[in-house]
Amino acid sequence: MESNSNNPFIIPQINQRNRRGERFKILAASALFVSIAFLLFFLYDMVRQGYPAFKQAYIKVEMPISQEAAENPYGVLEKQLSRLVSRAWLRDLPNQIRANPEWMDKTHTFWALASAEVDQYLKGHHHRLSDTQIEMVTHLKNEGKLEMKWNSIFFTTGDSKIPENSGLYSAVIGTILTMLVTMAISVPIGVMTAIYLEEFAPDNRVTQIIEVNINNLAAIPSILFGLLGLAIFINFFGAPRSSPLAGGMTLALMSLPIIIVSSKAALKAVPASIRQAGFALGLTKWQIVKDHVLPLATPGILTGSIISLAQAMGETAPLIIVGMIAFIPDAPDSIFHAATVMPAQIFTWSGMPERAYVERTAAGILVLLSVLLSLNAVAIYFRKKFERKW
Secondary structure, three states: OOOHHHOOOOOOOHHHHHHHHHHHHHHHHHHHHHHHHHHHHHHHHHHHHHHHHHEEEEEEEEEEEOHHHHHOHHHOOOHHHHOOEOHHHHHHHHHHHHHOHHHOOEEEEEEEEEOHHHHHHHOOOOOOOOHHHHHHHHHHHHOOOEEEEEOOHHHHOOOOOOHHHOOOHHHHHHHHHHHHHHHHHHHHHHHHHHHHHHHHOOOOHHHHHHHHHHHHHOOOOHHHHHHHHHHHHHHHOOOOOOOHHHHHHHHHHHHHHHHHHHHHHHHHOOOHHHHHHHHHOOOOHHHHHHHHHHHHHHHHHHHHHHHHHHHHHOOOHHHHHOOOOOOOOOOOOOOOOOOOOHHHHHHHHHOOOOOHHHHHHHHHHHHHHHHHHHHHHHHHHHHHHHOOOO
């Protein structure tokens, strides 16, 4: 029997190469495992910290409604109890009395919003309650006058300097208005630019330079787009600072390169035989693009546009430059009014000294992640539903 050393088909180094390949495979699998583990830990930590924010402490109080209560609600409750009730609720009580005049001269029962310190104590977090206040909280809880309820305030109010009264509502409305401006500007311009470059522009040095610069723009740090938006839209054209108009136009600049590149790729994926068949039937270039190429490329264009807008929604740096980091307690009425967005609101809460903002920061991240994952899921759905294989 012929030995392996004399066999010309046996490579002596093959076993060593196979071992190297196995080691590389293990390293690659380990990197994937570490990435997934880090992601799961991140999600677990966000859920652990953010979930308590969806519950809020409320105290049941009985209060005689009178003219004194409408003028000075702080003096109606006993001193110890008033310190456990949120200042925001007491401050809003006169508005509730004016909206419900039938309450006057009667004793009314309220579920009053508790202070952040009471809420944090009930959740087992750091608090600054005194021993006397802890005893009173325990007594109220045993009597059924202190409960944890669904925190609707988080979704129905804007930012507030009082932690228990702060919410995402104004940031959500600002995000929607900003994304509408971004979408209205970036999608039509980006798609039309891609159509021209891919279907109509001559292949010369000028168009090659343009395409190279578009690809390079997709890698520019987002904060530079914020500086560009500040210089052009606000300082030169006079767009209102901190408005969804200025923020939307700035994000549109940042989204354009991604939309153009993804749209060009979708158009390029349409087989050349479609265009050749159109020419054979006597159609013009515009008719071929409008009636055949563009409809076939729409799923890819739509996917790229949605992913680009989802990326823009998560941006904070360019919006900080154009002033959308301001304190906005009320939701904007139009794209010309001051507004903030969810990433900027989360960034603001993360820098607040009160511990109650920690869970609100995590809860805001969960809401933002849910929106971004939903947008990416929609993009995947459209891609799978309308995708054609040639």
